Amino acid sequence: MNDASRQARSPSDRARQVETRAKAMGHIVLNVILAILFIFLFLRAGSLPSSVWEPLGSGTFPRMVLAALVLFNGLIIATETRHFIAMPALPAKALSDWCYQHRLAFGVLGLFALFVLAVPIVGFRWASLPFLVTCQYLLGARHLRGILIAIAVALVMSFGIEALFRDVFTISLPRGLWN
Amino acid sequence: MEAFLSGADQLFNLPTLLTMLVGVIAGVIAAAIPGFTITMAIVLTLPLTFTMPPLQGVATMLAVYIGGYTGGMISAALLGIPGTPSAVATTFDAFPMARKGEPGRALALGVWASFFGTLISSVVLIIAAPPLAMIAVKLGSWEYFSLVIFALTIVASLVGSSMVRGLMAGMLGLLIATVGADPLMGVTRFTFDIPLLAAGVPFLVVLIGIFAVSQLLQEVENPEQIKQGKALISSNIDFHPLAVMREVLMQPINLLRSSLVGVFIGAVPGAGGSIANLLAYDQAKKGSRTPEAFGEGCSEGVVASESGNSATSGGGLIPLIALGIPGSAVDAVLMASLMVHGIGIGPRLILDHADTVYGMFMAMFLASAMMLIVCLLSMRLFLKVTNVPKSIIVPVVLTSCVVGTFTLNNRVTDIYLLLGIGIFGYVLTKLDYPLAPLVLGVILGPIAETNLRRALMTNEDWTLFFTRPVSLMLLMLAGVSIIMAIRYRIKHQRRTTALE
Numbered sequence: 001m002n003d004a005s006r007q008a009r010s011p012s013d014r015a016r017q018v019e020t021r022a023k024a025m026g027h028i029v030l031n032v033i034l035a036i037l038f039i040f041l042f043l044r045a046g047s048l049p050s051s052v053w054e055p056l057g058s059g060t061f062p063r064m065v066l067a068a069l070v071l072f073n074g075l076i077i078a079t080e081t082r083h084f085i086a087m088p089a090l091p092a093k094a095l096s097d098w099c100y101q102h103r104l105a106f107g108v109l110g111l112f113a114l115f116v117l118a119v120p121i122v123g124f125r126w127a128s129l130p131f132l133v134t135c136q137y138l139l140g141a142r143h144l145r146g147i148l149i150a151i152a153v154a155l156v157m158s159f160g161i162e163a164l165f166r167d168v169f170t171i172s173l174p175r176g177l178w179n
Numbered sequence: 180m181e182a183f184l185s186g187a188d189q190l191f192n193l194p195t196l197l198t199m200l201v202g203v204i205a206g207v208i209a210a211a212i213p214g215f216t217i218t219m220a221i222v223l224t225l226p227l228t229f230t231m232p233p234l235q236g237v238a239t240m241l242a243v244y245i246g247g248y249t250g251g252m253i254s255a256a257l258l259g260i261p262g263t264p265s266a267v268a269t270t271f272d273a274f275p276m277a278r279k280g281e282p283g284r285a286l287a288l289g290v291w292a293s294f295f296g297t298l299i300s301s302v303v304l305i306i307a308a309p310p311l312a313m314i315a316v317k318l319g320s321w322e323y324f325s326l327v328i329f330a331l332t333i334v335a336s337l338v339g340s341s342m343v344r345g346l347m348a349g350m351l352g353l354l355i356a357t358v359g360a361d362p363l364m365g366v367t368r369f370t371f372d373i374p375l376l377a378a379g380v381p382f383l384v385v386l387i388g389i390f391a392v393s394q395l396l397q398e399v400e401n402p403e404q405i406k407q408g409k410a411l412i413s414s415n416i417d418f419h420p421l422a423v424m425r426e427v428l429m430q431p432i433n434l435l436r437s438s439l440v441g442v443f444i445g446a447v448p449g450a451g452g453s454i455a456n457l458l459a460y461d462q463a464k465k466g467s468r469t470p471e472a473f474g475e476g477c478s479e480g481v482v483a484s485e486s487g488n489s490a491t492s493g494g495g496l497i498p499l500i501a502l503g504i505p506g507s508a509v510d511a512v513l514m515a516s517l518m519v520h521g522i523g524i525g526p527r528l529i530l531d532h533a534d535t536v537y538g539m540f541m542a543m544f545l546a547s548a549m550m551l552i553v554c555l556l557s558m559r560l561f562l563k564v565t566n567v568p569k570s571i572i573v574p575v576v577l578t579s580c581v582v583g584t585f586t587l588n589n590r591v592t593d594i595y596l597l598l599g600i601g602i603f604g605y606v607l608t609k610l611d612y613p614l615a616p617l618v619l620g621v622i623l624g625p626i627a628e629t630n631l632r633r634a635l636m637t638n639e640d641w642t643l644f645f646t647r648p649v650s651l652m653l654l655m656l657a658g659v660s661i662i663m664a665i666r667y668r669i670k671h672q673r674r675t676t677a678l679e
Contacts, residue, residue, distance in 0.1 A: 045369075056635055058364050061628040065357065068346075069350045069354060072347035104402050105397070112577055116581065116597070131574065131578070132575070136570050139399060139574075141570050149571070153574075157578050158578075
């Protein structure tokens with residue numbers, strides 16, 4: 001047991017420590033990944049062509065930004081490593097508990113991703129209709145009245161919106177591969 | 180006087196008043212839907228104005244324009260998602276205010292601030308159009324770059340709990356803006372031959388992805404609340420517009436300062452409402468006696484953002500009317516509608532078509548009055564949105580985001596980008612990175628790079644940034660802005676430490 005865990009007197013203190021350590025880990029992972037990406041882009045920007053007409057080429061501005069970003073990545077990693085070390089280890093099930101707590105957000109995100117990927121294939125109407133019904137079902141429209149409302153909302157937002165854009169605004173929303 | 184009366188005669192007739200009313204309503208509704216912008220609403224209105232007399236067409240489009248600036252704050256206040264880029268700063272205080280059980284106050288503050296902001300900008304437009312336009316168009320690349328540096332100092336006020344994370348978010352925005360074709364040479368950067376990135380990352384896709392998707396995912400994080408069928412705001416909703424009007428008028432300095440910021444930014448070609456709202460908010464925070472209340476549902480923040488963005492409508496018309504230079508995409512469409520009717524745009528506009536110009540001035544006042552009446556009458560209807568369960572709101576808004584994103588450029592790849600940016604925004608939110616600096620970076624990045632390179636292309640001497648008077652003044656303002664932000668931060672930290 002390190003100093004921090006000994007100082008955690010109440011359950012809320014303990015929860016705060018767990019959150020700090022988890023976030024520190026998140027920051028470190030994110031910033032390491034980003035730093036690698038930014039260094040790669042920095043090198044890549046060096047090979048962008050320059051012009052005889054201007055002292056700054058295409059790559060100069062991005063390189064200035066990327067250099068600053070790598071510096072900030074380094075600062076964040078250094079700060080968060082200190083936090084990570086100072087806090088007690090995470091409980092064994094911390095990650096799975098967090099994922100379970102956020103299950104609805106991940107569910108909605110998953111459905112949204114399927115919707116977006118389906119739009120060019122089946123068209124806006126047939127991609128949005130199941131998305132709207134399933135998403136409302138996932139978020140609590142479980143009884144007959146709720147399901148009927150969900151279907152009505154889905155029809156308006158899929159077929160209705162498509163018709164509005166086609167007939168009023170003369171904008172064609174994606175129709176899919178078979179239309 | 181004759182031209183004034185002729186303009187009034189063309190404006191105050193039933194068909195023009197009716198099309199203006201429809202324009203205001205259409206602007207409010209279009210901008211209230213996340214993903215739909217004022218520019219889109221104006222562009223869709225343009226073909227409908229071809230058959231109208233010139234002033235009726237322009238007045239209708241001005242009505243859409245003014246309605247749109249107010250409509251953007253409806254979803255900003257009620258959902259925490261800016262309906263348009265000009266309502267980003269409105270989310271900072273209007274949304275927390277709505278969450279605390281005062282959505283009616285948040286909306287009424289926004290409506291009144293927008294109304295007064297438009298009025299102030301219209302007065303400035305009438306009085307100062309020619310001299311202000313001359314100043315605005317004399318700004319060279321050095322001044323533009325210094326103006327962007329000044330605007331970037333806003334980041335220091337938007338960083339939230341960590342300065343480094345805020346600065347990094349701002350830099351990330353600048354980096355995102357560099358993807359795609361280089362603004363001067365056309366060389367593609369960081370696209371890696373991926374069709375998805377070929378056209379760059381459109382600013383509006385970033386705005387919708389960062390704010391809408393991440394905000395909506397946060398709304399469904401608590402399974403217990405969702406199970407109970409909770410609405411976005413579960414308390415009773417009060418709406419007292421007259422009391423709120425007094426509250427807005429009790430902040431004359433904030434209102435005037437924010438409106439003048441909006442007018443100036445609107446008058447500078449290429450800037451516009453998306454910068455004005457943030458700059459006005461930043462100045463209001465720095466000038467406030469209670470800066471610590473900003474971000475917690477402070478009325479000063481809502482008034483500053485909304486009066487600032489609405490005032491750009493009058494500001495944008497200054498270079499258009501005085502010199503024939505459109506300050507933004509919306510002004511360019513307005514210009515097109517006049518040209519379709521054979522009205523030549525340029526410095527002689529006010530001499531050759533004085534009746535049309537006076538009519539436009541009057542249309543600004545009339546449209547803002549119509550906006551006020553429409554919004555005050557319909558706000559109770561909009562407030563009902565807050566009673567709709569999250570199970571309906573979340574998928575419906577996500578779908579409208581997809582529609583809005585696609586219709587921006589008619590590109591399916593943009594909706595893939597929306598998904599990717601939404602996920603990235605959610606990760607950043609979970610790790611407490613502020614999102615506003617990132618959006619600001621994306622807005623300012625291309626302007627900064629273009630003007631820096633153009634300035635050095637014209638003259639390689641770096642000292643010109645410090646020797647040209649307007650550029651130097653803007654850089655000094657940027658310095659003062661940073662010092663004030665640091666001073667506030669130290670004071671705030673000392674107070675927090677003392678309380679602990």
